[in-house]
Amino acid sequence: MSKDIIIYQPWGGLGDNLQFTTLPELYTNEGYNVYISNQNVYRNPEIYDLVWKLHPFIKGVSNLTPNAGSCKEFTVFDNNNGMKNMELTHGLSNGTAKYPKIYYEPKYIHELEDSIIYDITSIASSYTDEFIKSRFESVFKKYPNLKRKLVKFKNINNRPSPDFGDDIIEVNSIFEYCDIINSSNVFVSLLSGCSALASAIKQDKPLPEIFTFHHTSYNKTFIFNFLNINFNCDPIE
DSSP, X not given: OOOEEEEEOSSOOHHHHHTTTTHHHHHHHTTOEEEEETTXXXXXXXXXXXXXXXXXXXXXXXXXXXXXXTTSOOOXXXXXXXXXXXXXXXXXXXXXXXXXXXXXXXXXXXXXXTEEEEEOOOSSSOOOHHHHHHHHHHHHTTOTTSEEEEEEESSSOOOOOOOOOOEEEEEOSHHHHHHHHHHOSEEEEESSHHHHHHHHHHTTOSOSEEEEEEEEOTTOOOOOOOTTSEEEEEEOO
């Protein structure tokens, strides 16, 4: 049996890659050499830089046929935690992971003390301005004394509305984005890769409090949930 594990996924998003980040350590502990496929997809190169280039249990990039990642038929073992499901789908451990992992140590930005950082970008689903405004404002009302700041990205497309009239932080890199999330008291987003990233940064720490909003049909269960996130799944309006 080959002792090489080649991870691959075709979707390219930040969350798409983060969902597999606990696997390399588990495979390594079982004696495997773990690589990322040279066909693995990234919507922007910084995703590779953060998620896999810094990963200490990834030995490099391989052109061998993938045998882990999206090629495994995903099985639902627990509706409350996608990371646990992913480990069990690969036959690893007892599904003990709670969060994705990154191996960048985020800095703390003192200027962001006592702040709500929020992000309205997402391509995971179509959200109306009304949906975003009502959900985000429900969080803002909980923390009237915190400073609100909207993140905008320098190198990717940003959603132009709704406009909450708050200060804007321009994000120059994915590593700077990690620093910003890490420095906030509260982080609010739509369901997207930033939800998984915030979970990876927070782990079991008390802050930031994370609020993520998503809409779905009444009968559909959303299984890619992460612990330590206030995850809100609403019917489509």
